[in-house]
Amino acid sequence: MPRHLPAAPRGIHRGAPSPGNSRTSGLSRRSVLAAGLLAPAAALLTSCGDSGRVPANTLRVMDSYSNDPDYGIIGGALEDAADRVGVKLQRVAVSGQSLIQRVLQQGSSGTLPDILMLDNPDLQQIAATTALRSFDELGIPTEGYHDGVLQAGTYEGDVYGVVPTVNTIALFCNTAMFQEVGLDYPRTWDELRGCAAELTADGRFGIAFCGNATYEGTWQFLPFFWSNGADERSIATEEAAEALGLVSGFVQDGSASSSVLNWGQADVKDQFVAERAAMMVNGPWQLPELSGIEDLEYEIVMLPVRDSAQAPVAPLGGEAWTVPATGDSAKEELAAAVLTEFLSDESILSMAEQRFTVPGRPALTEAYLQRRPDMDTFVDLIPEARARTAQLGENWPTTATALYTALQLALSGQADPAEALDQAEEYV
């Protein structure tokens, strides 16, 4: 390493023997040290500067599809879109949890990418900071999407992001186990309770779901909460208590393991795959893995409602694509052009097909069902699916926290459902 530093080798070689030279050797050692200290700093500076030296026809993209097959599918769709516009992409995929932290870092240092993916409940918080460009200003078409999809991307009347393909959750039922006990798939809460109890056997629970102390727990509780007419603007209501009573009842009756308090959605899937649960609440992103398992046959039905007259309301999931305000209007326009291509019919259909997600535009539904007939339940749920931030916007996280707190209080038997919601509302 010192070979690259001109002063160093001479000093070292001449070094020790004569006292007259010791001075110079000391000196050059110092200069080596100084150079050594400066080198990393210099490297740091140049690496910081990198982001500013991206060529004019190259756009920076950041998303959180860091694992295959999603990484490749999204990457392919982005490349196709970029080719059609005639630009190059420099893509960074970070893991889901660290995306927001990266966005905040880049926001504070003014190095946001030209195209940015955000989880849809985070979009309004970021839009509220003025960090994003509105789609109308940039001329990216926003017509033809489902209401829920547009609401998820709208902040104070302007659309800042669009979710090309969406997902939600439903009830997965193990076909063999249902045949064993001779039951139909449940449509109402009463039937669901009955099935869960009947299907519980030695070494197996009737139902598995996620009730952990994260937003995942909230997300899985929402379909019961919303379908029964509860509203996130005021969570301590009778409708909410009924929904919470249903979910916590499974654990109290012994139809679900008390471990649901700690399970994430992936753990729930593991229980279902290991046949330790006859039903599970989960989403279509588990399908690639489930379809690879031999001898596991299942049916996907909508999550039951309390009264068969009620319409099921599902929570809307999926990732929104946005154009950050980077201040470079030429690149912002190029980014808009790439996103317009990325959100074209064929691009959306192909991503939806490969990733087991539902197109965000109803006009594509028919073509999609021809390619993926097994997704019919999810397709049916999407038109009425609701964005988590539709009512509360940027304030959603506090209520989401309150909801999983209530869920945990009720599931653990610390409080009855109504009390749990009362206590949790104090957190809002």
Added chain:
Amino acid sequence: MSTTDVHAHRTTTPPADRATGGGAQVTAVRPPRISARGRAWRQRLVATLFLGPAVIYMVLFFGYPVIQNLIMGFQHYTITTFFTDEAPWAGWANYTEVLGSPLFRTALANTVIFTVGSILGQFVLGLGLALFFRRRFPLSGALRSLILLPWLIPLIVASAVWKWLLDTDSGALNRVLMGSGLIDSGIPWLSSTDLALFTVIVVNIWIGIPFNAVILHGGLQTIPQELYEAGSIDGTSRWQAFRHITWPMLRPVVSVVLVLGVVYTLKVLDIILGLTGGGPANATQTLATQAYQLSFATFDFGQGAAVSNILILISLLFAVIYLRLNRRPVDE
């Protein structure tokens, strides 16, 4: 005045020396013709140069974050701040909000129980193991290195494995207990609000034993064998030897282990996040997890900073106790 001093010397440096990268320092090895005042000044300069890197490091990597955190605790610091650089002054609002929330009392109580329980368990077991490994027996070296194992495993991996072992229905621990007929149904280690904190403490003890055992074992090695020999001539029992020789000689090490242990335990985050995420129903929520969730889940960095500042204050208290203990000579 002093700067011109340096310049004067620098200009007298022969050009040849400068070519090899010379500077003010050259003068340091040249003895003659310098006044006493100049020498004192130079000594101070040398001292400053030696101290400099350490001071810069401390200010940059300890001072700045702590002060920034203190200030943040008094600001409405949210996601918006990152993009606009605007953090309105909040006064004590973050603190009143945090202290008034029902969660704070739970988190504080849990922090105390978690810290006291973990330290007690880690220390007693660590000391026991250290004493045990003081004797030489076949394979004692191999066994001693085995205790280090929990330390080698990344915490997030350890907590994932423990979470799996402790699952109510399919966890290995409950399977073994049920198989041996000790219990009828699985014990909800992590999903019962009464048990979860206890379980998390036990896992944290498991993680902390190596640190305690290794440091205490090191301390034991420094106690001269002659003391025990003298004791045995006086006819001490084992307990007396421990009480009057081992314990007093070990005290400085004990104080280090305990104070470091308290500070480490107060801020434990990953194990709790990995095992329970603060649940069930906040039963394992500590100040550290609350600060994390406020800052990085709800993105209220101001309130998160307020909680961390309270945590820093508590840690500081123990640091002061530690310094006090160290200042006093140990053997009376």
